Amino acid sequence: xxxxxxxxxxxxxxxxxxxxxxxxxxxxxxxxxxxxxxxxxxxxxxxxxxxxxxxxxxxxxxxxxxxxxxxxxxxxxxxxxxxxxxxxxxxxxxxxxxxxxxxxxxxxxxxxxxxxxxxxxxxxxxxxxxxxxxxxxxxxxxxxxxxxxxxxxxxxxxxxxxxxxxxxxxxxxxx
Amino acid sequence: xxxxxxxxxxxxxxxxxxxxxxxxxxxxxxxxxxxxxxxxxxxxxxxxxxxxxxxxxxxxxxxxxxxxxxxxxxxxxxxxxxxxxxxxxxxxxxxxxxxxxxxxxxxxxxxxxxxxxxxxxxxxxxxxxxxxxxxxxxxxxxxxxxxxxxxxxxxxxxxxxxxxxxxxxxxxxxxxxxxxxxxxxxxxxxxxxxxxxxxxxxxxxxxxxxxxxxxxxxxxxxxxxxxxxxxxxxxxxxxxxxxxxxxxxxxxxxxxxxxxxxxxxxxxxxxxxxxxxxxxxxxxxxxxxxxxxxxxxxxxxxxxxxxxxxxxxxxxxxx
Numbered sequence: 161x162x163x164x165x166x167x168x169x170x171x172x173x174x175x176x177x178x179x180x181x182x183x184x185x186x187x188x189x190x191x192x193x194x195x196x197x198x199x200x201x202x203x204x205x206x207x208x209x210x211x212x213x214x215x216x217x218x219x220x221x222x223x224x225x226x227x228x229x230x231x232x233x234x235x236x237x238x239x240x241x242x243x244x245x246x247x248x249x250x251x252x253x254x255x256x257x258x259x260x261x262x263x264x265x266x267x268x269x270x271x272x273x274x275x276x277x278x279x280x281x282x283x284x285x286x287x288x289x290x291x292x293x294x295x296x297x298x299x300x301x302x303x304x305x306x307x308x309x310x311x312x313x314x315x316x317x318x319x320x321x322x323x324x325x326x327x328x329x330x331x332x333x334x335x
Numbered sequence: 336x337x338x339x340x341x342x343x344x345x346x347x348x349x350x351x352x353x354x355x356x357x358x359x360x361x362x363x364x365x366x367x368x369x370x371x372x373x374x375x376x377x378x379x380x381x382x383x384x385x386x387x388x389x390x391x392x393x394x395x396x397x398x399x400x401x402x403x404x405x406x407x408x409x410x411x412x413x414x415x416x417x418x419x420x421x422x423x424x425x426x427x428x429x430x431x432x433x434x435x436x437x438x439x440x441x442x443x444x445x446x447x448x449x450x451x452x453x454x455x456x457x458x459x460x461x462x463x464x465x466x467x468x469x470x471x472x473x474x475x476x477x478x479x480x481x482x483x484x485x486x487x488x489x490x491x492x493x494x495x496x497x498x499x500x501x502x503x504x505x506x507x508x509x510x511x512x513x514x515x516x517x518x519x520x521x522x523x524x525x526x527x528x529x530x531x532x533x534x535x536x537x538x539x540x541x542x543x544x545x546x547x548x549x550x551x552x553x554x555x556x557x558x559x560x561x562x563x564x565x566x567x568x569x570x571x572x573x574x575x576x577x578x579x580x581x582x583x584x585x586x587x588x589x590x591x592x593x594x595x596x597x598x599x600x601x602x603x604x605x606x607x608x609x610x611x612x613x614x615x616x617x618x619x620x621x622x623x624x625x626x627x628x629x630x631x632x633x634x635x636x637x638x639x640x641x642x643x644x645x646x647x648x649x650x651x652x653x654x
Contacts, residue, residue, distance in 0.1 A: 272377075302404070
């Protein structure tokens with residue numbers, strides 16, 4: 161099932177789903193102090209621009225870069241950078257950012273093709289390296305890739321704004 | 336894998352080898368499924384990512400909890416599950432000795448359907464429900480479904496590796512007929528077959544080969560045609576030259592089953608998947624409504640006693 165941020169997993173009979181959402185949300189956040197960490201702040205800045213640049217495509221999906229950043233933040237705030245490419249530290253860091261992005265794509269779109277993604281962008285990584293880095297990320301984040309983010313709460317808050325009926329219709333796939 | 340100790344092999348299935356195991360940090364006994372899998376020309380397959388990340392967030396009392404996933408670069412996968420040592424297959428042999436346990440069967444059916452409904456609501460199919468995928472916790476009187484979503488997560492083809500290992504007797508006719516797409520209705524069919532098996536302890540549609548199996552289904556449920564199931568005759572494995580069977584009266588196969596139960600069973604075993612009852616609707620079926628007050632006290636159920644006695648009170652007023 162594709163990742164749909166408006167459809168978090170809830171029990172049928174959950175009367176107050178929001179209590180559950182709040183507790184679950186914390187497990188999809190970067191660890192405390194991460195955004196003040198000087199060491200990671202420049203790496204993060206790099207990741208943001210790289211992900212923004214490389215998620216551009218014909219059928220752009222706004223959740224893909226957002227999800228990819230969520231994976232990046234959680235990963236880098238809690239884990240050491242795995243050495244998939246030991247010969248070149250910089251390449252290794254780029255590969256991490258790319259794999260956050262490929263996982264995010266795969267969560268949203270079935271037809272995503274890694275090979276095509278790499279060749280279109282002239283990236284020199286092979287698919288084994290991609291697979292290995294993806295596995296590192298997936299295992300480190302304990303396969304919790306259906307991130308619960310503030311977007312999941314949008315449906316709850318919209319009716320509270322008392323907007324006219326016509327504008328309450330959410331665009332479920334904003335572009 | 337340092338976190339777990341691999342114990343003895345407890346099963347070999349289509350997915351791989353299942354070990355008993357121990358979580359060394361928590362001392363919890365777990366089941367460890369070991370896989371060797373797929374080519375990764377597209378990195379980790381999207382189905383695996385989507386399905387596992389879904390399964391890891393699922394919490395339902397009637398679903399075996401997926402606890403952990405460990406994979407390494409050698410392409411070995413370990414999926415860690417809750418462990419229960421009794422399954423419905425063994426349970427039927429040991430505990431469901433005579434047809435007296437009508438309550439127990441109803442109670443088990445309700446739990447199976449609840450678990451199935453939860454997964455279907457999240458658009459997750461099982462595709463291979465059999466009695467040995469239904470684990471039983473005797474202490475808590477709970478039935479839990481194992482391996483939900485695994486067929487898709489690991490892209491296992493739906494065919495028997497060998498008849499001894501994987502049984503096809505619970506498989507829906509649309510799968511047997513080679514339909515290229517199928518829906519959550521395949522699981523409802525399997526639950527129907529499991530229902531039948533619990534009632535008589537025999538497989539309703541047992542056949543030595545696939546054709547034999549299909550013929551058996553047709554001979555009881557009636558040969559499907561374009562009128563009862565539009566499109567059926569053009570499915571790849573629609574057998575030519577089979578006699579046109581008329582549907583049998585299911586009541587005759589299950590003389591001890593109450594009429595509501597027969598009705599539910601026939602709705603679950605509806606040949607046309609589009610017209611088959613959903614798990615959600617099945618749970619609202621008259622079969623699960625409480626009938627008479629005295630029935631509740633009638634007989635102490637064998638080990639699997641309903642724990643939802645109070646909840647059932649609500650239904651007392653229903654006809």
